[in-house]
Amino acid sequence: MGRVAIIGAGGFVGARFVEKATLAGRDDVLPVVRSLRSMARNAHLGRPHRLGDGTRPEALADAIAGCDAVVNLTTGDPAEIVASAIGVHAAAKAARARLLVHISSALVYAGIERADLPDDAPPRVDHWMPYAREKGRAEMFLRGKLGDADLRVVVLRPSLVWGPGSPWLLAPATELMTRTAYLVGDGAGVCALLHVDNLVSSIDAVLAHPSPVSGFFNVADDETTTWRAYYEALAHGLGVDPATIHPVAADRYRGGFHDRREAIQGLRLYKLLKDRFSVETRAALKARLRGALGGPAGSAATEIPRPLVKRLQWEMQTTRERLPTDKFRATFGDANPMSFADGIAAALAWLRFIGVDERDAFAPSAATDLDPTALAAG
Amino acid sequence: MKQRLLLIGCGAVAEGLYAGALRKLESRGMAEVAGLVDPNPSRTAALQRLFRGAIAFKTPAEALEGVAPDLTIVASPPGHHAEHAVQALGAGSHVLCEKPMTTNVEDAERMVAAAREAGRVLAVGMVRRMFPSLALAKELVEGGALGDDLRFVYREGSVYGWPVSTDAAFRRATAGGGVLTDVGSHVLDFLAAIFGAPTVAGYADDAQADGVETNCRFDLGFRRAGGTVQLSWSQPLVTGLQVVGSAGELRLEPGVLEAVRWRRRGGSWQTLVGVASSPIDLGAPPAIGKPTTYFECMYHQLIRTLRAVRYGEPAAVTGEDGLLVVRTIEGCYRRATPLDLPWLSAAEQAQARERHWKRRRWAA
Numbered sequence: 001m002g003r004v005a006i007i008g009a010g011g012f013v014g015a016r017f018v019e020k021a022t023l024a025g026r027d028d029v030l031p032v033v034r035s036l037r038s039m040a041r042n043a044h045l046g047r048p049h050r051l052g053d054g055t056r057p058e059a060l061a062d063a064i065a066g067c068d069a070v071v072n073l074t075t076g077d078p079a080e081i082v083a084s085a086i087g088v089h090a091a092a093k094a095a096r097a098r099l100l101v102h103i104s105s106a107l108v109y110a111g112i113e114r115a116d117l118p119d120d121a122p123p124r125v126d127h128w129m130p131y132a133r134e135k136g137r138a139e140m141f142l143r144g145k146l147g148d149a150d151l152r153v154v155v156l157r158p159s160l161v162w163g164p165g166s167p168w169l170l171a172p173a174t175e176l177m178t179r180t181a182y183l184v185g186d187g188a189g190v191c192a193l194l195h196v197d198n199l200v201s202s203i204d205a206v207l208a209h210p211s212p213v214s215g216f217f218n219v220a221d222d223e224t225t226t227w228r229a230y231y232e233a234l235a236h237g238l239g240v241d242p243a244t245i246h247p248v249a250a251d252r253y254r255g256g257f258h259d260r261r262e263a264i265q266g267l268r269l270y271k272l273l274k275d276r277f278s279v280e281t282r283a284a285l286k287a288r289l290r291g292a293l294g295g296p297a298g299s300a301a302t303e304i305p306r307p308l309v310k311r312l313q314w315e316m317q318t319t320r321e322r323l324p325t326d327k328f329r330a331t332f333g334d335a336n337p338m339s340f341a342d343g344i345a346a347a348l349a350w351l352r353f354i355g356v357d358e359r360d361a362f363a364p365s366a367a368t369d370l371d372p373t374a375l376a377a378g
Numbered sequence: 379m380k381q382r383l384l385l386i387g388c389g390a391v392a393e394g395l396y397a398g399a400l401r402k403l404e405s406r407g408m409a410e411v412a413g414l415v416d417p418n419p420s421r422t423a424a425l426q427r428l429f430r431g432a433i434a435f436k437t438p439a440e441a442l443e444g445v446a447p448d449l450t451i452v453a454s455p456p457g458h459h460a461e462h463a464v465q466a467l468g469a470g471s472h473v474l475c476e477k478p479m480t481t482n483v484e485d486a487e488r489m490v491a492a493a494r495e496a497g498r499v500l501a502v503g504m505v506r507r508m509f510p511s512l513a514l515a516k517e518l519v520e521g522g523a524l525g526d527d528l529r530f531v532y533r534e535g536s537v538y539g540w541p542v543s544t545d546a547a548f549r550r551a552t553a554g555g556g557v558l559t560d561v562g563s564h565v566l567d568f569l570a571a572i573f574g575a576p577t578v579a580g581y582a583d584d585a586q587a588d589g590v591e592t593n594c595r596f597d598l599g600f601r602r603a604g605g606t607v608q609l610s611w612s613q614p615l616v617t618g619l620q621v622v623g624s625a626g627e628l629r630l631e632p633g634v635l636e637a638v639r640w641r642r643r644g645g646s647w648q649t650l651v652g653v654a655s656s657p658i659d660l661g662a663p664p665a666i667g668k669p670t671t672y673f674e675c676m677y678h679q680l681i682r683t684l685r686a687v688r689y690g691e692p693a694a695v696t697g698e699d700g701l702l703v704v705r706t707i708e709g710c711y712r713r714a715t716p717l718d719l720p721w722l723s724a725a726e727q728a729q730a731r732e733r734h735w736k737r738r739r740w741a742a
Contacts, residue, residue, distance in 0.1 A: 023722075023729040023733075035541070036545050037542055039548050040548060040612070044585045044591055046585070046586055280673040283673055349720035354610075355608070
């Protein structure tokens with residue numbers, strides 16, 4: 001495969017793809033971002049980016065001209081997922097690319113209910129979650145394009161992408177540190193993880209294949225992990241007593257205020273009303289509301305930590321089956337270099353770096369040649 | 379009498395941060411935006427919709443002659459700040475220059491000298507100086523509530539989201555640097571306001587080849603304190619300032635403008651909320667208020683600058699204050715070494731060190 005366009009290079013997975021490629025000395029990767037601000041995430045690499053937007057396929061086709069393969073890693077507003085998938089496909093066709101790798105999500109199935117779930121099983125387009133529902137609808141569009149011999153379409157369906165930078169790592173770690181972590185039932189639900197480096201490696205395996213076949217492929221880490229094992233590995237590394245993890249009933253999900261708030265925030269009317277107020281007005285309203293609810297944030301320092309159980313998290317934790325990945329492995333080989341243990345070690349190093357683990361917060365940096373406390377004393 | 383204002387640079391900073399405060403000044407009859415400068419006519423046209431009386435210009439020279447402003451706000455890309463500020467000062471205008479003041483020390487010194495020579499105010503837009511939390515932190519530190527042997531950690535980072543209209547901020551040639559120049563300008567000024575002038579004790583970043591740093595970490599020493607600063611454009615750092623001393627501890631979040639949390643050693647946490655202490659008009663004496671949002675802080679900063687112009691009161695951040703920050707940033711870059719990124723594989727870390735921008739420069 002020749003040159004590869006990474007659409008969505010400013011996102012979590014796209015940025016890691018570009019970083020890995022750069023550090024491997026590759027020059028066959030063309031990062032494409034939707035807005036100038038998205039160039040910031042990889043600004044340290046000193047690598048030129050191009051602007052391109054899936055919802056404007058003609059301009060995107062110009063941006064990716066000369067690329068043999070296109071990888072669609074775009075995320076963003078759920079309302080734009082289908083339009084973006086259609087646009088990226090159209091741009092890849094117009095640019096005469098030979099391969100489109102589209103990254104979907106195993107969330108299109110809600111939970112995995114069958115161990116033998118075929119990779120070609122249709123998504124749940126009635127999913128309650130807009131992101132998962134629209135990802136499913138994008139899959140349905142691409143399903144109709146699999147017969148195109150000129151542009152092969154490989155849809156990868158990753159499970160929960162974790163690793164440095166992932167909300168599926170940051171949220172549990174933060175919850176553990178604030179004593180608000182929870183496990184549904186006995187924590188024995190399957191934690192369907194896919195390390196970001198394994199996803200990048202899976203994409204590379206598709207790109208490296210001499211004649212990839214169009215189709216849908218689930219991708220996940222090799223090891224089967226439970227939520228308890230995941231949380232306890234993080235807790236151990238962060239120095240948190242696993243006994244502080246709250247148990248949550250597994251019989252049914254009990255919605256809360258945040259569900260109603262999120263439902264309202266997802267309404268078109270809410271977005272229209274929000275857009276009518278300037279950022280300044282919204283900031284002032286928030287400040288007043290905060291004052292009315294008991295002072296500036298941070299004033300409630302003595303609250304007893306309680307978990308905030310969210311529907312998606314609850315559903316993921318009640319998953320009993322592993323995402324089957326045999327089809328991918330049979331077609332593209334074993335593409336998972338990162339083991340669970342290595343992934344946890346990297347995760348803990350990253351959590352220390354970002355300050356979640358504060359045990360060595362006041363240690364001077366490695367680059368220093370003076371002891372700041374000595375400076376202070378002097 | 380209304381003060382005449384000229385706005386150089388009509389990009390995201392002007393529209394997103396200054397426009398609201400300037401409209402408030404206009405509506406209260408304290409100032410009028412008389413001119414707008416940007417080489418891109420669509421940018422001036424966008425702001426003319428907010429400032430109906432403003433004339434659009436393509437160059438600062440035309441505008442300075444055409445408008446004769448009392449105060450010029452320089453909000454152009456940082457690489458142009460010195461040129462535009464010196465032009466305005468030379469034309470007899472006072473200047474409020476948005477941060478970062480400049481991308482190198484020589485330019486900052488040139489600006490300070492031009493202001494001195496012209497006898498005009500040179501203020502730097504470090505809006506966080508208006509945060510009531512800063513005044514509280516300064517009071518706790520200076521009043522001895524935290525005791526001696528002060529150690530601090532300051533972290534600030536998230537995935538970059540500012541709606542820039544050019545990629546100038548991501549190129550060393552035009553921006554001078556990355557997250558240190560951008561966010562670091564605010565942070566260094568903030569820390570200098572609390573602790574005094576800093577000494578750089580070590581600096582590491584992740585910039586490779588011709589890139590700019592998206593992550594950096596450095597150690598600073600002050601007369602009474604020492605500690606570490608970590609900044610990021612790409613990582614969700616646990617953001618905030620922690621100061622620990624022999625007698626107490628302080629925590630401050632830049633997103634919480636009005637309050638700090640502190641405790642005596644062994645005691646429980648308390649929240650201190652700032653009081654109104656900042657002028658909100660150009661009267662003599664002024665009415666006093668307290669900003670509660672970032673946008674209100676922009677307004678308070680403009681008021682402080684206009685009062686400096688009218689009454690000779692000190693600007694919130696002077697050109698000399700800005701120069702100190704630019705010198706510190708340059709001191710950091712001078713000693714830049716590769717930052718440890720311990721979550722990467724050993725091979726990737728080695729390659730990142732190999733590609734570090736300083737190493738490439740030495741090789742060249």
